[in-house]
Every structure is written in structure tokens, then in C-alpha cells.
Amino acid sequence: MKLWGRILWTLLSGSRGRRGAPQGWALNSWKPRSSLSGLLSATEVVSHWTQVFEQRGIPEARESSEYIVAHVLGAKTFQSLRPVLWTKPLTPKQLQYIQELCSHRLQRMPVQYILGEWDFQGLNLKMEPPVFIPRPETEELVEWILEEVAQRPSAVGAQGGPLILEVGCGSGAIALSLLSQLPESQVIAVDKGEAAVRLTHKNAQRGAMRVVWRWSHGFMDGRTVSSGCIAGPRRAHFPYWSLQPRVTAHILCSPPPPHLSRLQLQDRIRIVPLDITSEGCWTHLLPWGPIDLVVSNPPYVFHKDMEQLAPEICSYEDLVALDGGEEGMNIITRILTLAPRLLNASGSIFLEVDPRHPELVSSWLQSRPHLRLSLVAVRKDFCGRSRFLHVRKSAA
Helix, strand or coil: CCCHHHHHHHHHHCECHHHEEEEECHHHHHCCCCHHHCCEHHHHHHHHHHHHHHHCCCHHHHHHEEEEEEEECCCCHHHCHHHHHHHCCCCHHHHHHHHHHHHHCCCCCCCHHHHHHEEEEEEEEECCCCCCCCHHHHHHHHHHHHHHHHCHHHHHCCCCCCEEEEEECCCCCHHHHHHCCCCEEEEEEEEEHHHHHHHHHHHHHHHECCCCCCCCCCCCCCCEEEEECCCCCCCCCCCCCCCCCCEEECCCCCCCCCCCCCCCCCEEEEEEECCCCCCCCCCCCCCCCEEEEEEEECCCCHHHHHHHHHHHHHHCCCCHCCCCCCCCHHHHHHHHHHHHHHHEEEEEEEECCCCHHHHHHHHHCCHHHHCCCEEEEEECCCCCCCCEEEEEEEEC
16 A cells, blocks of 8 residues: 555656646556555545545545545446445556546546536436536425426416426536426527537537446446535635535445436427627527526626636636626626526516615516516525526516
8 A cells, every 4th residue: 555655656656737637647657556456445545536636635535535436447436336446446547547537537527528428307418518517405496396387387388287397407407407397397498509409419418317326346236316515615605516416315226227318308499509799699589499498507606706717717618608797797687688588477586686786686677577587486505505597577
């Protein structure tokens, strides 16, 4: 173990490049020695990379290490590995792959991008930079929408389920989650980013997988059915991705299915490349209306706060998906201006916002009675911050 520690330190103390990222020791330049591979278990590798990450100031060092090692071993979480795999020596190929992934983390790449997938509302979704990573708070927005649909039969459209417009679909997390839990619903998902449109298409076409089981190394392990954070490095006024699980459920059955079930969602979603700030953009949506629900996690970070964003965000995510302008209201007010033309007579708008926005949105709506929109509810997130708005259209 001391030998491995010295080797790691030698590798990490070489020349450094952008943002202190180590150079010259990536996958192609380092081959683990067979004598070492027999001495290193998954638990030992997690401990060493945790120490390395902590020394380099990487947030959530242990969680990062555990997710990466579990991914290489074919599991969702480190805790879901069979206990025998915690102490079983890793192969040189596994060690090599772990180092490659950890080198990306040392450059502050988010774990979601490193793994290329993440769970949201029980769905396993592909993640690709620079498309915005869905935050755990947004799962609560989906849950609130589902509650409101269940309580308000009037929100159901003529086709048997609500017709939903999502503005800024990103990875498709919100749209596909609603489709998966509202079987008769339909969604129009719009985004101006080409990468976001492509990724939503991928997640819809691959049949966003319902996270229930995993069969790995001849055994079944539990999968998280909801990811989020209740702790860790969070900012006061803007989103920050985290690896801490919010709700974890280990589901057991016998015998387990050979692979994850795929949901057929692509037939109920229209994915439209559209910039809602462009003149007359709403006319492209009218033929599919009237809309029952408008949903959005829009860019809402105050511009002055953008410089405080973590390196994981600034270096890898699309900042356009975060910067909401001077008061974080640019896209929010655009949605509120367009929505009355698209909504049905009693349609609703659900938004994720900055905690400073409820008062700003309420004042903005009161000064524009011609929109016939009212802020009817504000809900707090699991950190106790006012995070979600329900705005409803009133009859003429």
C-alpha cells in the first residue's frame, strides 16, 4: 500500500496544466504493474483516490471515487457491490480504466459526464457535456407537477392526458420523467441548443431505462430510484450538482430480469429546436395547442452570481443554460409572456427559480394584468429554499 501511495504521489506531482490538472500521466502513458494489481482491491483504490481528490481540493472526494470504481466494476453504487468484490484484487485493465476516469475528475469534470449517465426520477439517462446536468431539486418539481395533475382532473386534455410543453429540455429529464409517469400524456420539448436537442432525442429513442434492477457479475444489486443531495457543497442562490443520494431504495426480486426495462416514450414526445426569445416563435407551437401545462427549469442565475459558479459548472456545462440575466428573469418573463397564447383556459405554468424570484415574479405579474396569470403557489425545496412556482391562467 505504501508503494502504491508513493507511485500515485509521483504521478500526481508532475507538471500541471490548465487549472492544475496533471499532465503527462493519462491513460496512454501509465500501465499498472501486474505485481501491484494483485495487491489493490476496490476498497483500497477508493481510499487512495479519495485521498488524492481531497489533496487536490476536489469536492465530494469519496463519493466521486466510489461512483467511478463502482462504474468500472459494472455496478451503480459502491455499496451495491457484493461484499466479496470490495476486497477482490482488481485487474490491470480495471485499474487502468479507473485512472483514466479519475484523471477527468482531477480536471473537475462532473462525475455525471465521466460516467456518461445519471439517474433522474427512476430513469437512467445519458449525460453528455455541455448539456445541463439535471439537479436533484428538479426531481421535486416533477413530483409537484404529478401531484397537481392527480388532484386537478381539469388539467387532463382531450387525448386522455395532459399536453405538456417543456421549455429548455436539456437532457430530456423532466419531459421523459413526466411521460413515464403519466402514461397518456404527450410532451412538446423545445430547446435552442443543438446538443440538448440531440441528447433528448437519444434519451427518448434509447427508451429512457426505468431504474429497477441490475444484474452484474452473476448477482443482483439494488439501484437508486432517485438521486439528489441533502448535503455537500451547495451554493446559496444557484444550482450545484451533487453526488449525495436523496432517496435510495434497494429492490429485491427472484429471479432478476436480464436487463433494465425500456420505456417506449419516443412516440409521445415532439422535440423541437426552438429559441423562445426569437420573434414570433410561439406561432411554431400553436398548431399543437392548446397546452395544458408549461414546465421549465429555465436559466435563472443572476448574472452577477455567475462568477461564483464552481469549476465543474464553468468549465463543462453550457453557461447559457444558467445565466438568467441581471435579475435572473430574462427567460422566466419570456415564458410568462408567451404562455397565455398557448395555454388552455385554466392551464398552468410550473417553474424552478432562484429563491429571490417568487417576490419578483409576483410583482411582475401584478403589473401586467392583461396576461391573466396569477402566482397561486410557491414550494420550497428540500433545503428549505423557495424554489418552485405554480402560475395559473385565469378565465377572461
